[in-house]
Amino acid sequence: MTGTPLATILRLNAARTIDLSRYEEEGNFDRFGYIKDLAENHGADLATVIEIADLLGPEEDFDGLETTIEDAAEGFGFGAIISGVGQ
Numbered sequence: 001m002t003g004t005p006l007a008t009i010l011r012l013n014a015a016r017t018i019d020l021s022r023y024e025e026e027g028n029f030d031r032f033g034y035i036k037d038l039a040e041n042h043g044a045d046l047a048t049v050i051e052i053a054d055l056l057g058p059e060e061d062f063d064g065l066e067t068t069i070e071d072a073a074e075g076f077g078f079g080a081i082i083s084g085v086g087q
Contacts, residue, residue: 004032004046012050017058026062034061042073 009032016023016031028034039049049069056064 004036004050008032008050012053015058018061022062031058031061035065038066038069042069044069044073 012032012035013030018031020030023029023031023034026034026037028037035049035053036046038044039046049065052068053061053065056068
């Protein structure tokens with residue numbers, strides 16, 4: 001398991017506003033899986049990516065969230081935050 005509470009996983013999946021097929025196109029079967037993969041693929045702390053996803057809202061999963069995590073991973077601002085440094 002991921003160490004993420006089941007309640008968080010269920011909440012993230014229930015908040016989904018984008019058609020499930022879009023997540024499946026990315027190789028995931030739900031919104032949580034997509035967020036988890038996004039974090040892993042960019043070396044980001046999952047809890048922090050979840051917080052950012054909550055802040056931006058589910059409609060930004062494939063735009064704002066992805067861009068924010070990519071930019072942060074490349075060092076444009078808060079890379080230490082998404083990697084969990086200092087937490």
